[in-house]
């Protein structure tokens with residue numbers, strides 16, 4: 732059997748790693764620390780795409796600085812939006828409470844932008860998923876916050892965890908909500924010569 736192709740992963744997200752490993756890829760993590768402050772007037776879509784591209788550029792710089800051999804590199808960003816507002820990761824419990832209350836009984840959108848660098852080429856995609864939450868009681872929100880799940884996640888919840896019971900339905904990409912849309916990602920990587928399945 733030939734060695735699986737290498738992909739640099741400019742991400743510290745365990746969800747992204749798992750979803751890529753599911754595709755059979757061999758991953759090597761590179762650092763990608765960037766400033767995640769939204770620009771004035773920036774839409775959620777533009778914000779997510781800009782951050783994915785900036786993470787990919789930071790990851791590429793880290794690869795070069797570490798003297799690692801060239802290979803395709805992937806970065807992503809997940810952003811939640813409702814009524815024009817951008818919801819990132821909650822700063823604290825009151826922030827998580829505010830986000831979950833905003834989502835209660837209605838829908839919001841989860842945008843995940845993916846950027847793949849392959850030499851001088853940059854390939855990008857954005858998955859856009861609408862998520863409908865059931866009405867949440869104050870007690871449900873408090874119990875969920877106490878679980879600790881909200882704090883490393885955009886929009887203060889993880890659909891793949893206990894917040895699954897909040898979700899009536901989605902329209903779009905489940906893996907996009909989790910943090911990496913597998914269908915769109917496979918298409919981007921296919922353009923770099925990866926073969927699936």
Ligand SMILES: Cc1cn([C@H]2C[C@H](O)[C@@H](COP(=O)(O)OP(=O)(O)OP(=O)(O)O)O2)c(=O)[nH]c1=O
Nearest residue numbers: 742743744808809884885888889890908909910
């Ligand atoms: C909405 C939602 C988000 N998330 C997560 C996915 C992302 O990891 C996180 C959004 O933060 P991001 O800034 O997109 O990513 P990250 O900081 O976790 O990782 P990195 O920048 O190093 O790639 O929220 C879930 O796990 N489940 C969900 O249902």
